[in-house]
Amino acid sequence: MFKVSNSSKPKVYQGVLEELRAYIKDNHLLPGDKLPSERELADKLQAGRSSIREALRALELLGLIETRRGEGTFLRTYQSLQSVELLSSFILLADRTKDELLQVKAMIEKEAVKLACPKLDETALLELDASVSKEITREEKHMIFFSYLFKKANNQLLLKIWMMLEEFSSSLPVAYYGKTFYNQLMELLSKKDCYAIEALFEQQDHQLYD
Amino acid sequence: MFKVSNSSKPKVYQGVLEELRAYIKDNHLLPGDKLPSERELADKLQAGRSSIREALRALELLGLIETRRGEGTFLRTYQSLQSVELLSSFILLADRTKDELLQVKAMIEKEAVKLACPKLDETALLELDASVSKEITREEKHMIFFSYLFKKANNQLLLKIWMMLEEFSSSLPVAYYGKTFYNQLMELLSKKDCYAIEALFEQQDHQLYD
DNA sequence: AGTTGCAGGTGGTCAGACCACTAGAGCGTA
DNA sequence: TACGCTCTAGTGGTCTGACCACCTGCAACT
Structure with missing residues (x-):
C-alpha cells in the first residue's frame, strides 16, 4: 500500500x-x-x-x-534578526568542511572592511590603531579589530552571520591572519584603496591555514 | 527604583x-x-x-x-520556512533590515560568482547560457542562474546562507538585476575577468532598488 | 505463510492548576 | 491636594495529567 x-x-x-x-x-x-x-x-x-x-x-x-x-x-516594533542566529546555528550543525567555513568567514570579513572603509575618518583610524597595538593574543586582536570594523560597516545582519561563523570556527585550530596583515590593512584603509584591500585578502586566502 | x-x-x-x-x-x-x-x-x-x-x-x-x-x-534538511507568505504578511521588514538583507545577498552572490569563475569551462558556460536564454520570469532566471553558479562554486555553506537570505527576501518587492546584467556577466565569466566582475556588481548595488 | 488484531509508543490537544510579575485602582497619610 | 502605600485583577510562564488519533511491530489466529 x-x-x-x-x-x-x-x-x-x-x-x-x-x-x-x-x-x-x-x-x-x-x-x-x-x-x-x-x-x-x-x-x-x-x-x-x-x-x-x-x-x-x-x-x-x-x-x-x-x-x-x-x-x-x-x-514587535521592527523585525529583529533573532531568527537568523538560530537558523544559522542549525545550518552550521551539518557536517561542514573547515575549508568552507574559513572561506566564507574570510569573505565576510573582507566585505565588512570594504563597507567600513569609506566611513573611517582620521579619528576612527587612530582608535582602531590603538586597539590593535595592545599587548594581547592574536585571537583577541582579531576580535577587537573586526568588531570595530563591523560596527562601522553598519550592517547588523552581516555582523550576526560573522559572529556565528566566528563561534563555530573558534573550536577549530585556526591560524589567524599573519602578523603583518593588520598593519598592512591599516595602511590601505587610510589610503582608502579598496582594490588593494581586495588583493590583500586574496593573498591571505592562500596562507590562512598554515 | x-x-x-x-x-x-x-x-x-x-x-x-x-x-x-x-x-x-x-x-x-x-x-x-x-x-x-x-x-x-x-x-x-x-x-x-x-x-x-x-x-x-x-x-x-x-x-x-x-x-x-x-x-x-x-x-530535516533546511529547505524553506514553513508558510513564508503567511509570516511575511504579518509585518513588512523594516527598511533598514531590508537594505541590509539585500546588501548581504548581493555580496554573497558576487563572491559565489568569483568562486565559480575559474571552474567554468566551455561546456559549463554553454549550459549556463542556455538556461538563462529561456523565456521565463526574471525571478526564475535569477534562481536558475545563481543556483548553477553556486553549484560550481562548490561551497555548501555559502549556498545555504544564500538560500536562507533568498527565502527571507522573497516576500519583498525586490527588483532583480537589470536585464543586461546577466549577459554582461556571462561575457566577463568567459573572459575570467574577476576585477571586472567586482566592478559590475558595484554598479548594480546602486540601481538594485529601482 | 499470510492475515488479523491488539498493545505500546508517539505526536496533538485540552483543561486546570500554580507561580511570578505588572499595572492600576483604592486607600491612607502628610 | 498630593504623595505613597497596599491590594487585587489580569497577564505570561510552566507543569501535570488526561484524552485522542495514529503508527509500528509482534503475537495469535487462520
Whole structure:
C-alpha cells in the first residue's frame, strides 16, 4: 500500500497563526500594539491555551512579536534578526568542511572592511590603531579589530552571520591572519584603496591555514 | 527604583532549543535522523512537555524539523520556512533590515560568482547560457542562474546562507538585476575577468532598488 | 505463510492548576 | 491636594495529567 497523503490534518497552531494574521489585518494593528491575551485568544478561537502558546512562541522566535510577563503580547516594533542566529546555528550543525567555513568567514570579513572603509575618518583610524597595538593574543586582536570594523560597516545582519561563523570556527585550530596583515590593512584603509584591500585578502586566502 | 534588567529570566523553551542544538551536535545527527520523543526530552531536560513542544513547534515553523504523528520528530534538511507568505504578511521588514538583507545577498552572490569563475569551462558556460536564454520570469532566471553558479562554486555553506537570505527576501518587492546584467556577466565569466566582475556588481548595488 | 488484531509508543490537544510579575485602582497619610 | 502605600485583577510562564488519533511491530489466529 501507499500513503494517500502525508499532509494529514492541519494542526491547530497553524490555524491560530492564520487567525492571528487576520486579526492583525482587520484591526489594523501596528508594531507596538497589544494582542489579545492568551486566555482570550484561546476562548475566541476555540483552542487550548497551549496551542495558542505554540503559535505565539513560533512568532516570538521569528521576532514578530514580543511578550512581556504581566503585561501582554505585543507586535514587535521592527523585525529583529533573532531568527537568523538560530537558523544559522542549525545550518552550521551539518557536517561542514573547515575549508568552507574559513572561506566564507574570510569573505565576510573582507566585505565588512570594504563597507567600513569609506566611513573611517582620521579619528576612527587612530582608535582602531590603538586597539590593535595592545599587548594581547592574536585571537583577541582579531576580535577587537573586526568588531570595530563591523560596527562601522553598519550592517547588523552581516555582523550576526560573522559572529556565528566566528563561534563555530573558534573550536577549530585556526591560524589567524599573519602578523603583518593588520598593519598592512591599516595602511590601505587610510589610503582608502579598496582594490588593494581586495588583493590583500586574496593573498591571505592562500596562507590562512598554515 | 529602576529596573535592574529587562531581560529577566531566560525562558525554558529557549533553554530547550540550546539543549537540542547540543544534542544534535554531540550525537552527530544528520537530516532524517530521529530526535528523542517529547516525553523523553521532557524527562531528560527536566522540563514540562508543553515547554518542549513550544521549542519544537518553533523549529518546525522554521522548517528545521518535521514531526510525524505516531512516529516521532525528525531532523530535516533546511529547505524553506514553513508558510513564508503567511509570516511575511504579518509585518513588512523594516527598511533598514531590508537594505541590509539585500546588501548581504548581493555580496554573497558576487563572491559565489568569483568562486565559480575559474571552474567554468566551455561546456559549463554553454549550459549556463542556455538556461538563462529561456523565456521565463526574471525571478526564475535569477534562481536558475545563481543556483548553477553556486553549484560550481562548490561551497555548501555559502549556498545555504544564500538560500536562507533568498527565502527571507522573497516576500519583498525586490527588483532583480537589470536585464543586461546577466549577459554582461556571462561575457566577463568567459573572459575570467574577476576585477571586472567586482566592478559590475558595484554598479548594480546602486540601481538594485529601482 | 499470510492475515488479523491488539498493545505500546508517539505526536496533538485540552483543561486546570500554580507561580511570578505588572499595572492600576483604592486607600491612607502628610 | 498630593504623595505613597497596599491590594487585587489580569497577564505570561510552566507543569501535570488526561484524552485522542495514529503508527509500528509482534503475537495469535487462520
